[in-house]
Amino acid sequence: MPYRWKQTSDSKQELRLWPHNSLSPRAAMGVILALFLAGLIPLVTVLGSALLWGLLPFLLITVLGLWLALEMNYRARSVFEVLTLDKTRARLIHHDPRSGDQEWSCNRYWARPEMHTHGGPVPHYVTLIGDGREVEIGSFLSEEERITLFDDLTRKLHDPA
DSSP, X not given: OOEEEEEEETTEEEEXXXXXXXXXXXXXXXXXXXXXXXXXXXXXXXXXXXXXXXXXXXXXXXXXXXXXXXXXXXXXXXXXXXXXXXXXEEEEEEEETTTEEEEEEEETTTOEEEEESSSSSXXXXXXXXXXXXEEEOOTXXXXXXXXHHHHHHHHHHHXXX
C-alpha cells in the first residue's frame, strides 16, 4: 500500500502517501540494457557494411527515447503528500517538484473526508473539506487504495488523537 500512518508523538499522527513505483531504477537500467542488446542482434548481420552506420543511429535514438521517458516518469512520480493530525489541527502538504508545495490546514473538528464516486478526475476521488476549502488527497493512488484511504481517513479524523 503506497501510504503509511505513523504515530509521531502521543497526540500527533502522520500519513505519508506516494505513487506506486513498479520499476526500480536498477530494473529500469536492466530494461534499457536489454533493449540495446536486443537491438544489436539484427545489426550483427550487417557488420562490416556501410548499412550498419545507417541503422545504428535508429537503435541509439530508440534507447535514448526509452531512457528519457523513464526519467520523466520517475520525475513525475516524485510527488508525495503528508497529512498531519494533532489534537486540534489537520494539515496537508502536497509536494510536487514541478509546481512546489501546496499546503492546507484547518481545525480537525471541522475536517471531513468526502468520496466522489463519479464526476471526479478519477473514480472514487477522495477530498478533504474544511476551513471553506476542498482539497484532493491521494489522487495518484489506485481505485482500491483510495477506497481504503477514505475509510482510514474517516476513522482517524473522528478519533481523538
